Amino acid sequence: MLVQIALRLPLDPVTVPVTRRAVDCALAAIGVADECRRDVVLALTEACANAVQHGDSDEYQVRVTADGEQCLIEVASEGPVDEPGVMRRSMPDTAAEHGRGLHIIRMVMDGAEIAAGPAGGLAIRMIKRLVYRRRRLR
Numbered sequence: 853m854l855v856q857i858a859l860r861l862p863l864d865p866v867t868v869p870v871t872r873r874a875v876d877c878a879l880a881a882i883g884v885a886d887e888c889r890r891d892v893v894l895a896l897t898e899a900c901a902n903a904v905q906h907g908d909s910d911e912y913q914v915r916v917t918a919d920g921e922q923c924l925i926e927v928a929s930e931g932p933v934d935e936p937g938v939m940r941r942s943m944p945d946t947a948a949e950h951g952r953g954l955h956i957i958r959m960v961m962d963g964a965e966i967a968a969g970p971a972g973g974l975a976i977r978m979i980k981r982l983v984y985r986r987r988r989l990r
Contacts, residue, residue, distance in 0.1 A: 854882045855918040861900075863907050863929075868900045875916055875925075879982075882918065888983040891960040892923055898953035899927035899976040907931060907973065922962075923982055928975035 855878045861867040872893045879889045896914075903912040908931025915926045954976070957964045961978045969975035 853917065853919055855879065855916065855923075857914070857916040859914045860911050861914065862911050863904050863909065865901075865904055868897060868904060871900055871914055872897050878916070879918065879923070883984045884918075884923075885983045885985045888980065892925070892980050895957045895961045895964070895978050895980070896925055896927070898956050899925070899978065902953050902976065903927050903929040909971065909973070913970075918982065921982060923980045925978045925980075926975055928969040928973060930969065930971040930973040 857875065857878060859871060859874075861871065875896055876889055876893045879892060884892075896916075900912070900914065907929030909929065912927065912929040915924075915928075917924045954964070954966070957976065957978060961980050963979040965977050967975045967977055
């Protein structure tokens with residue numbers, strides 16, 4: 853295991869950029885390429901924002917595990933979900949105000965699923981094959 857992060861965060865929008873930065877720095881430290889990191893943190897941002905917006909408790913959880921080949925991420929919130937279209941597979945209408953996050957996650961990650969989370973909530977599980985920067989010869 854190269855990176856393992858487990859966070860319990862308050863349902864506060866300020867936690868989203870903090871979590872994004874922590875994961876980006878951890879992946880950069882192990883040499884993950886910029887473009888791959890951008891995809892991971894974009895998906896993480898969308899999942900965390902979804903948890904903050906739709907969670908029905910005081911907190912949500914983020915788990916990130918990266919080995920030499922892939923990065924697994926789970927963002928879980930407790931309580932009932934108030935968005936009826938959360939399982940939508942297609943991009944919503946361009947006039948829609950919500951519903952793009954899960955579509956973006958599916959576009960940039962190699963795999964994504966929605967599963968039961970704690971206390972009747974939801975968990976978004978994502979996977980990304982890691983691409984590393986080339987080492988420079990000195």
